[in-house]
Amino acid sequence: MPTDPSPTAEKPASRNFIEQIIDADLADNKNVEVHTRFPPEPNGYLHIGHAKSICLNFGLAQEYNGKFNLRFDDTNPAKEEQEYVDSILDDVRWLGANWEDRLFFASDYFDQLHDWAVELIKAGKAYVCDLTADQMRDYRGTLTEPGKNSPFRDRTVEENLELFAKMKAGEFADGTHTLRAKIDMAAPNINLRDPVMYRIKHAHHHRTGDTWCIYPSYDYTHGQSDSIEGITYSICTLEFENHRPLYDWFCESLAIHHPRQIEFARLNLTYTVMSKRKLLQLVNEGHVSGWDDPRMPTIRGLRRRGYTPEAIQAFCERIGVAKFNSTIDMAWLEDAIREDLNEKALRALAVLNPIKVILTNIEPGSSIDVEAPNHPQNPEAGMRKVPLMREILIEAEDFMEDAPKKFFRLRPGGEVRLRCAGIIRCDEVIKDDAGNVTELRCTFDPDHSRKVKGTIHWVSAERALSAEVRLYDHLCAVENPENVSEGQTFLDNLNPNSLQTITAFVEPSLNEAMPGTHIQFERLGYFFVDPVDSAPEKPVFNRTATLRDSWAKMK
Structure with missing residues (x-):
């Protein structure tokens, strides 16, 4: 098709x-x-x-x-x-x-x-x-x-x-x-x-x-x-x-x-199956956690992943009504939820794959309250205070020791802007005996007026909240999972990396995030506080969708 x-x-x-x-x-x-x-x-x-x-x-x-x-x-x-x-x-x-x-x-x-x-x-x-x-x-x-x-x-x-x-x-x-x-x-x-x-x-x-x-x-x-x-x-x-x-x-x-x-024409989507019989098989055989598993194309699964009724309505309106069967790219559905959550989701800082940074010119134990907008395009959403301390965490992917010319994040001797907080310069790279980078030592400059090409997100190590984050990908590894060789079934095309569970670090304001809350982790994607497994002071975040590349870039 x-x-x-x-x-x-x-x-x-x-x-x-x-x-x-x-x-x-x-x-x-x-x-x-x-x-x-x-x-x-x-x-x-x-x-x-x-x-x-x-x-x-x-x-x-x-x-x-x-x-x-x-x-x-x-x-x-x-x-x-x-x-x-x-x-x-x-x-x-x-x-x-x-x-x-x-x-x-x-x-x-x-x-x-x-x-x-x-x-x-x-x-x-x-x-x-x-x-x-x-x-x-x-x-x-x-x-x-x-x-x-x-x-x-x-x-x-x-x-x-x-x-x-x-x-x-x-x-x-x-x-x-x-x-x-x-x-x-x-x-x-x-x-x-x-x-x-x-x-x-x-x-x-x-x-x-x-x-x-x-x-x-x-x-x-x-x-x-x-x-x-x-x-x-x-x-x-x-x-x-x-x-x-x-x-x-x-x-x-x-x-x-x-x-x-x-x-x-019925709706067919890439990277998934739409047969009730096959969805029941996935549930009964334990390939997913249930009908509401966020990898499932069920409405209940989409709800738990963080999809909204408005996004699904917009998706259905956009694909229209046809007389002939075809397969809709999953990107259409993902695009609909991004558009909806871009307007609705409040912003927060989180680090999924951390590397430690010491801001050497900030005194141990001291804290700077950084004003951050809850929604950059909506001033009515107000501001929040995020603590900046001597030890922070950034994404490991935002540092490169031997960086190419167009790498606009952090490198030895280079500068980058911390989201909402100022500019840091990498002065020293600390490595373990195996040569792995374990720590960066940087100088912090609170001056916002200077221009640097890159902006990265961060959290303070001491005040950050440790949280379970579930990174969801397509249920199936190929566009048409029912196109199989002789002796195979759609189960052979399941994506072994459809769920990755990690421990991430999020800003302390999310300690009180209520189940069912939509959040955009800046530069990372849209996340949803799991309505089933989250508990007070122990939020679980499901990734609803990644950001478009253009949205992930910060000036």
């Missing part, structure tokens, strides 16, 4: 194809309102692809002053849990979508769906089939060969009604019978070759308990649920395009309200 261009590309001004369809329908009086829905299955946590669907469906309802429903398509009790329901409710609400009083479950409609199934049996459009799952696959045919009729396809209406009633009463074991729609086993679209409407599953449902032992298929449930709720636009991803004729067939056969299904 092609990869989209860099995030610097401008968004086209034209209306997307879904808006064009809706505009035409409203102009022709085919619909009088826009009523959309987001219909997740509660069998896992939502990911960034679902966020695109949520933003699209809710955004259209807002744009046209319409309605938006949240409905759980909970038709498979073997894979669904209340935990997933609760997490989805929380994530959709966090993302800003408001379903008002329109929260529904497909299980709310089990009685009606059953009654409609009986109608289809009476109309000769559904039958009970005794084929096993393997036999059904054999009878189904291929993309180039038609299927074969089930030997049970011509049962009488009375026999089908009796068998379906026994299925509902729990008289048969799992897998022994199904209810199938009677359409066309020779149809070019395989989805129309007598699809299954009901399966027997003696499983406890998270809402209906043990009331039912037959459960409707997704294809049978989806369109009818849309119809019951008065949905006018059933907006789905492209994998449902071949299911649309079946969606239409059920609505037309039952002569019920018929929503219009429109398909759009």
